[in-house]
Amino acid sequence: MYLTFCDTIGAIIRDHTGKDDPMLTDGGDHADLASTIAFSLAKDLKKAPPLIAAEIVNSIAERVMQETGANTFAIGPYVNFVFGEKYCSDVLIQATCDGYGSGKEKPERVVLEHTSANPNGPLHVGHIRNTIIGDTLTRCFRKAGYPLEVQYYVNDMGRQIAIVAWGIASQRADIYAEGKGDHLIAEVYIEANRHLDVDPSLNAAIDRLMQLVESGDPDTISQFKIPVKRCLDGFKDTLEKMNVKHDRFVYESDFIRNGDTEKVLSRISHLPQACIDEILSLDLSQYGFEKSYILRRSDGTSVYAARDLAFHIWKGHNFDRVIDILGADHKLIGTQLQATLDLIGEKPPEIVFFEFVSLPEGSMSTRKGKFISADELIAETERRALEEVTVRRPELHEEQRVKIAHAVAISAIRYDIIRTIPEKNTIFDWKEALDFEKQSGPYIQYAHARACSILEKAGTYTPCFKAEGEGEIALVKKIALFPKVISEVVTELKPHLLAIYARELADLFNSFYHAEPVLRAEEHVRNRRLTLVNATRNTLKEALETLGIDALRAM
RNA sequence: GGACCUGUGGCUUAGCCAGGAUAUAGCGUCGGGCUUCUAACCCGAAUGUCGGGGGUUCGAAUCCCUCCAGGUCCGCCA
Structure with a gap:
């Protein structure tokens, strides 16, 4: 949905300005999407960028609204776009379906070593x-x-x-x-x-x-x-x-x-x-x-x-x-x-x-026997995770706790490694590897489990594909970016983008969770928020699985 | 000596290739929040010469040059 909107808006700007590149960029705090095209037109037109931006807004706002439902406005030299209701409801419909984020089948065969x-x-x-x-x-x-x-x-x-x-x-x-x-x-x-x-x-x-x-x-x-x-x-x-x-x-x-x-x-x-x-x-x-x-x-x-x-x-x-x-x-x-x-x-x-x-003491060497094996790392992380699970969920059977601990351990390890850009040389740090909080795999798993728990308690409800209020809209708009992130990872070969995305999605969900009651809200709000929780749950699940991390339903 | 990568608050880290709005988060510190949907959580505060110096540009963390620091490579190893 996000990519479609970008294409449409890009084409409108291209039509209007005659420039090949619509100079689309992230809108940051100001908008969902922005264009810096006014800067590049300034020289040709010999006009100040804010003036150009205002003119562009005047000419394209109506067509953008017609084709995408997005609001167009200028702040200084920036042409900004804020997506509207239709965008949110389309996203929610897509994001609550199984396999959200999957691209359509491609003919190109890939081999990866x-x-x-x-x-x-x-x-x-x-x-x-x-x-x-x-x-x-x-x-x-x-x-x-x-x-x-x-x-x-x-x-x-x-x-x-x-x-x-x-x-x-x-x-x-x-x-x-x-x-x-x-x-x-x-x-x-x-x-x-x-x-x-x-x-x-x-x-x-x-x-x-x-x-x-x-x-x-x-x-x-x-x-x-x-x-x-x-x-x-x-x-x-x-x-x-x-x-x-x-x-x-x-x-x-x-x-x-x-x-x-x-x-x-x-x-x-x-x-x-x-x-x-x-x-x-x-x-x-x-x-x-x-x-x-x-x-x-x-x-x-x-x-x-x-x-x-x-x-x-x-x-x-x-x-x-x-x-x-x-x-x-x-x-x-x-x-x-x-x-x-x-x-x-x-x-x-x-x-x-x-x-x-x-390692803190220097580089690893199999030859010299200087290394921490993956097996040791996994065993130690599982041990720590089991301690944690046992404290939190003493009522669970040991078998179940061990299973959760294993998933948490692998999550912590995989996330800790994938979140950093490959070009950065790193020093292995036990403290970071064993961290199950915040920027970690378990943190994202926890957000997912939390969403599952709410939905389980809710039972059946009537879905409502709408978002209202700052927190809900921010969350939906983040959910909308998942397919874009997957396609970026594939074209740029940058898997850390997915790791960062999943964490940011979990952050927004946690903020929403603390700010807005779901189960206790009155019925139409409850239905709307449950739909949003379900969309988040599904997106987190797909993101976690794409990261090779088990999307635990309880932890 | 040459080539490539990295250098962003005390620590870890995103943004850099495709320059643009008050530089992203976490840890740690300080202050708040659990008889209320899972506190592996949330809200707020403080913390920055974006390694140094030059340049290009209306505008540089981002592009160019140079220097410094760390890593990797420069084998009839893989």
Whole structure:
């Protein structure tokens, strides 16, 4: 509804002024929508902006009212629009329907890759920033109507995995030991690196393993495969706890076995930018890269970048839009990948880069065993959440309390991570992660539960799709923005916008809740407010689910 | 040394790409509000050289230049 109104008003301004851009902007406290077009016309017309604004209002107000029911007026140089009753009632009708905010089905197929952590230790609080950005975008794309496949790209043949395989053999570790596989692998990996640091000559054994696995040696392949699988099983456990699921796990080694890597390397070797001596590398200086892009080692084995090219060519052929979520450490290699694909006429991926999460004592390192695992984070947050639920709802059965605590914990974790823009590097803070108040997931869940509770107590009522008074109108107008927010997230790849929106919607609902009685109001007001509570409830539910957070009905 | 990202009240943070109305919220501080629809809440107050300096513009947190600080990268690792 909001977007439709913007389009209509934009077209009217365009018609009237002849300018391509109607200069629409948020109206802030003054209006629902505003245009700063008077500033840009000032030079041409040689008139003061406030004068121009007044003239524009005079000429378009009537047509705007006719087509949208919005009020047009000027404050100084700003042309302002305030939406009217029809807008509010249309919004309420839409927002009380199941699936509010969903876009119509789009033909464009999207593939999104996220997490893709190396299987050499458990997911830690840095990795899950990737996971949560990726999963939230996934949910937004699906909400917007795009068919989307989520992939996990498994590095099952890199140096790190060779180190794990070597570590298992040299430490005689029991790869089938009980416990969570990813944590088990981390122990082996950390210990193996300790040995390699002490005696670098041991690296020869790692190199040998990498040659064997690339040449297809069956024993080495299974030596790699078993720990990778154990680790991945651990990842899947952790991801499931966070409401995250991948549609497909794509194995890096497949692009060696099916010959795709060889094919792309051969294509590249014929390019004028290719440099072939002992190694194969590519000169990307035309794209502004100083460093050449190395694709094959002198011992003939391929590097990660080569396999990644093959993977992305495959994705580009099977999907219309390719999106990767990558840590800031991949910026160079990621942009080199984009440039190379562009050079050979393939579709480069869109990449969302996110900056690092570090610990107060410094950056995390799986290799050095310096990290807080996602499992620890979840366990601790659940423990705190259970304490909280037990204090608040002692009458509930333990099973029920545990269930709520889990949903609250995941909500707190996911929200804490997604609310910050990806470009900001953050320091992990237990106090913030365990905060269930205000700018948190549980705060939004609570607003939803509160709305549910009111509606449950109300029983049946006659819906009334109207809003009256400041608080009601502000709330409806916020509800109206939900579809716009989803579409912004998808076009700009900025999932934090949804997090902020959901919190602001909860804020407005809480203010409304405290200011206006619902159940105790006289009948026609009660019906109207119950309809509004229901619209809010539904919008909060859709927003929470799109954030990957359970919309609890009680907490 | 070079490249990219970040720097907004004591702390955390939105706005920056597409410049425009008194810069967004939270935590913390101070003052209020639960026999009344779930207080994981609400209402109010105080707190700002938008890292520093230049420039462009009628107008800059936003664009350009420069400097400073933090992070990341610059491997025949991934």
